[in-house]
Amino acid sequence: MKExxxxxxxxxxxxxxxxVTKLILTIMICAAAFITSSVFFLLGLLAVDLAIGLIAGVxxxxxxxxxxxxxxxxxxxxxxxLLSRQGTPVFWIITDRGLLTAAxxxxxxxxxxxxxxxxxxxxxxxxxxxxxxxxxxVPYKYAFTLTTAIRFIPQFLEEMSDIMEAQTARGIxxxxxxxxxxxGMMLPLCAxxxxxxxxxxxxTAAAAEIRGFSLRTSASAFRRYPFHLEDALVxxxxxxxxxxxxxx
Amino acid sequence: xxxxxxxxxxxxxxxxxxxxDVSISVPEGGFLGIIGPAGxxxxxxxxxxxxxxxxxxxxxxYGRISVGGLDPVEASLTDLSRLVGLVFQDVDSQIISxxxxxxxxxxxxxxxxxxxxxxxxxxxxxxxxxIADLQDRTVASLSGGQRQKVAxxxxxxxxxxxxxxxxxxxxxxxxxxxxxxxLLKQLRKEHGVTVIVIEQKIMLLCEFAEQLAVLxxxxxxxxxxxxxxxxxxxxxxxxxxxCPRVTTLSRLLSRRLGRELPVCVNLEEAEETARRLMT
Ligand SMILES: Nc1ncnc2c1ncn2[C@@H]1O[C@H](COP(=O)(O)OP(=O)(O)O)[C@@H](O)[C@H]1O
Ligand SMILES: [Mg+2]
Numbered sequence: 193m194k195e196x197x198x199x200x201x202x203x204x205x206x207x208x209x210x211x212v213t214k215l216i217l218t219i220m221i222c223a224a225a226f227i228t229s230s231v232f233f234l235l236g237l238l239a240v241d242l243a244i245g246l247i248a249g250v251x252x253x254x255x256x257x258x259x260x261x262x263x264x265x266x267x268x269x270x271x272x273x274l275l276s277r278q279g280t281p282v283f284w285i286i287t288d289r290g291l292l293t294a295a296x297x298x299x300x301x302x303x304x305x306x307x308x309x310x311x312x313x314x315x316x317x318x319x320x321x322x323x324x325x326x327x328x329x330v331p332y333k334y335a336f337t338l339t340t341a342i343r344f345i346p347q348f349l350e351e352m353s354d355i356m357e358a359q360t361a362r363g364i365x366x367x368x369x370x371x372x373x374x375x376g377m378m379l380p381l382c383a384x385x386x387x388x389x390x391x392x393x394x395x396t397a398a399a400a401e402i403r404g405f406s407l408r409t410s411a412s413a414f415r416r417y418p419f420h421l422e423d424a425l426v427x428x429x430x431x432x433x434x435x436x437x438x439x440x
Numbered sequence: 441x442x443x444x445x446x447x448x449x450x451x452x453x454x455x456x457x458x459x460x461d462v463s464i465s466v467p468e469g470g471f472l473g474i475i476g477p478a479g480x481x482x483x484x485x486x487x488x489x490x491x492x493x494x495x496x497x498x499x500x501x502y503g504r505i506s507v508g509g510l511d512p513v514e515a516s517l518t519d520l521s522r523l524v525g526l527v528f529q530d531v532d533s534q535i536i537s538x539x540x541x542x543x544x545x546x547x548x549x550x551x552x553x554x555x556x557x558x559x560x561x562x563x564x565x566x567x568x569x570x571i572a573d574l575q576d577r578t579v580a581s582l583s584g585g586q587r588q589k590v591a592x593x594x595x596x597x598x599x600x601x602x603x604x605x606x607x608x609x610x611x612x613x614x615x616x617x618x619x620x621x622x623l624l625k626q627l628r629k630e631h632g633v634t635v636i637v638i639e640q641k642i643m644l645l646c647e648f649a650e651q652l653a654v655l656x657x658x659x660x661x662x663x664x665x666x667x668x669x670x671x672x673x674x675x676x677x678x679x680x681x682x683c684p685r686v687t688t689l690s691r692l693l694s695r696r697l698g699r700e701l702p703v704c705v706n707l708e709e710a711e712e713t714a715r716r717l718m719t
Binding site for chain 2: 198199201233297316317318339340343346347392393394396397398399400401402404405406407408411412414
């Protein structure tokens with residue numbers, strides 16, 4: 193699970209794009225997914241997500257993310273279908289409209305989550321924060337908070353699974369519990385984990401501070417983040433995407 | 441270089457002080473080793489020397505500290521950190537980047553090191569830490585020991601005049617541990633860097649440190665030249681801090697023979713003593 197959020201070094205087009213371009217692409221895919229109500233357009237967006245994964249050379253990871261999302265998606269789909277009362281019945285309490293709405297909701301979820309994870313896989317967090325500061329003039333404090341949060345996701349997940357393993361070893365059957373029951377068993381473990389995470393992030397802030405955190409300006413970064421032709425093309429694609437989501 | 445006088449500190453919302461009436465001084469270019477059981481206040485002392493206490497951790501602060509003429513309470517944390525570099529005990533909370541190179545780069549960028557100078561600084565710091573080959577790796581793909589070296593390199597790159605290392609060899613194998621200490625020795629000799637090391641590997645520490653301070657329950661139990669502190673081995677053992685084996689051996693021998701023997705801190709000295717006893 194934690195590998196899903198980790199950077200994969202590489203030289204692909206996606207790696208080379210300006211971090212801001214990647215962020216805009218992500219946001220535009222999400223926006224398009226919310227604007228459209230067509231299942232087919234959503235399927236198209238899913239294809240775009242998969243293509244991004246392929247071009248970035250992280251096909252295995254893309255499938256991993258998709259598989260992870262599928263578990264949640266199936267659960268949501270069934271829930272939607274059973275709760276929906278509109279449309280003509282197809283089978284038992286299942287209606288045609290219900291099926292369609294469920295498919296839309298679930299596809300939208302998958303389409304929105306994938307690019308976020310993919311961008312993290314092909315962007316160094318320091319590049320992301322540098323570019324936010326340099327190009328978008330985001331105050332460094334906020335950029336740092338964002339990137340630190342991203343950096344701590346894998347560590348948090350790792351500690352979570354460590355604790356669960358330790359508890360399993362003591363005879364608590366996490367692996368056999370399902371759904372809400374499993375959630376109920378995990379919640380009490382979250383509190384100590386959160387406290388230790390807060391202490392950790394506090395130390396990380398101190399570590400940044402003793403290395404000149406407060407001196408950092410938009411001119412500090414060693415690397416520059418100019419826009420290239422590729423960025424323009426991707427941004428053009430974003431405009432097309434939004435236009436299509438409105439028209440289709 | 442470092443002068444601590446009657447320093448006490450209690451973390452906010454804690455009942456017990458983490459440090460009580462601590463007085464220690466280290467001359468420029470000196471090498472102080474700090475030992476003591478877990479919870480003795482070693483990390484707290486390191487934080488106070490580099491100014492994270494009181495700037496980052498609030499609490500009750502008594503006494504005076506002076507580092508290179510700066511008072512950590514009055515000077516800004518940024519000014520202090522140009523002078524003092526701290527390698528954290530918890531390496532994973534110190535590392536903020538996903539790539540090794542970016543981690544070394546971070547402080548250099550912030551302190552405004554001229555960009556033309558940066559590649560060489562990175563190269564040298566990585567070479568000093570013995571990880572020249574890891575420059576383009578992700579931090580997540582490294583072992584604990586390698587991460588520890590990255591944390592050390594990121595501080596070395598800034599070339600501080602005072603280096604504080606909080607259990608820097610916790611995850612390192614014996615060979616790498618010795619390399620870290622040899623490097624510290626070299627930095628002292630060539631650049632007059634003042635070094636404070638908190639360390640569990642006492643044998644190694646005693647070989648390199650000029651002075652030792654023993655902390656327990658927030659107080660300095662004993663301090664002085666390494667050899668003098670080691671002469672009180674019983675005290676250290678009672679704290680659960682083990683002494684170098686040669687020291688223990690020479691002490692046992694001296695008691696068994698009922699005569700004063702010199703305190704040995706390394707193998708050569710022990711050999712010398714043994715040879716003298718035989719003749
Ligand atoms: N951030 C903190 N907040 C509150 N108490 C702390 C904090 N860090 C350490 N302490 C307490 O201060 C005491 C000394 O801890 P520390 O300096 O970490 O010891 P050592 O490094 O020798 O193991 C301990 O009792 C510890 O619980
Ligand atoms: Mg400690």
